[in-house]
Amino acid sequence: MNGSALNRNGQTTVEQALARLNFKPRALDPGHVWLAGAGPGDPGCLTLEVLAALGQCDALAYDALVSPDVVAVAEGAELFYAGKRGGQPSMKQDDINALLVRLAREGRRVVRLKGGDPYIFGRGGEEALALAHEGIPFRVLSGLTSGLSALAATGIPATMRGINKAVILATGHAAGTDDDIDWAAIARTGQPVVVYMGMANLPIIAAALLKGGLAPSTPAAVIVAATTPQERTVVATLATIAEEAAAAGLASPALIVVGDIVAMRAALAGGT
Template sequence: MSGSTKENGERLEQALARLNFKPRSLGPGHVWLAGAGPGDPGCLTLEVLAALAEADALVYDALVSPDVVAVAEGAELFFAGKRGGRPSMKQDDITALLVRLAREGRRVVRLKGGDPYIFGRGGEEALALARQNIPFRVLPGLTSGLSALAATGIPATMRGINKAVILATGHAAGTDDDLDWAAIARTGQPVVVYMGMANLPVIAASMLEGGLAPSTPAAVIVAATTPQERIVVATLATIAEEAAVAGLTSPALIVVGGIVAMRAALAGEA
């Protein structure tokens, strides 16, 4: 270990000691629904880090990085990842697994990318645990829809540009269960779309029909905060084509609105 690295480690330990952080204990038979943030282990909260160290059963999603999973050294691992269009564990089976592990007296952490309550089905799992009288707790995480923007130089809010941010799922675009993208477009506020890559052409076309200008800035962000991070910036009229040419695939976030243009301005490119 180099001298500077050792000194940095010592400073971190001292800072944690000054913080006087006292984590709650994860009890047997309890389930904690935790958010792992957007990907970088540095985005973990202290509470989630402490919970992983205590867990003896970890049920984790595909968006959780191996480095974060490795923190739960004493836990039995249960992969519950979901990928659109690929075989994956059904939600009812995941919930049943959480209930079973809790009733076995295990210390269970259910780890999700981002935040459990932002398009992570954490609310469904919490409700199921409550109905089964399983003690649970929710540990917030940095939601990818906001932290990915910050990591790639896009401010989620900017005076003079927006007064709100809309978080939406694009999973059902083009179906009877779809959102009214035209109505969302008419708000004039930036939109951050989760799970929308497969439907990006439909979403972009619907927002254009809703009145957004073809020149409206748009971006697709893949694997934010990780070494695999990629971003394509274009316009609403061209973002679907440019993302396809770049080979961007799920999981990704789509951002539409004037805030996207701030990326170039902050980088001194505009």
């Protein structure tokens, strides 16, 4: 029986599973804001709590990386597009904070929906702090962060016994600027690194990791639009990944993965 088949009571298999789970979502009250993560893209990655929140809200502020199919779940909600995608028009963060406060004070049931997880390079902490300062009740609903779920979707285990004892999540947005992180220190750990928002700076990041001591032969990958029909993955070495990603025409949204865990993709290629 597939997910759309019906039983004798007219239920789909998904509805049957939900009934057995006995999931009871919390109510989204007027004047409250829920900061929610939509996961990496595929609607199947939504958590039940986020799905229930979308079904209750009457105001939805959402980011560019959120799937239209997911936005459509908030039927009847007033939509507020916030953008928040590199190189594209976006609301300023202070304006988003002010919008959430205003909507809450109007007595709206507000969901602030972000790609991935609100607290993993999603500025969810900034928005939560702004709400706390204004005395606005809020909750944070976790989502699958792309830094882990994209790896799983493309056959790369984030951790593997005998390969790594940690995994580093980093942002590449500021690479090459005075606000950059210490890539040499990351290289010296010998642990794999997953870089968000680094596609535009991939040559800088790769060069910095090489300068920090990683071998040119270190496996590396770029994953674009993970879990969606547009998903693409290029695997190369640290020395060649920037050139090969550019040759393949890869562009944001993308994740960069550097480390020996990338080599597991070929070994696990037989999976479904």
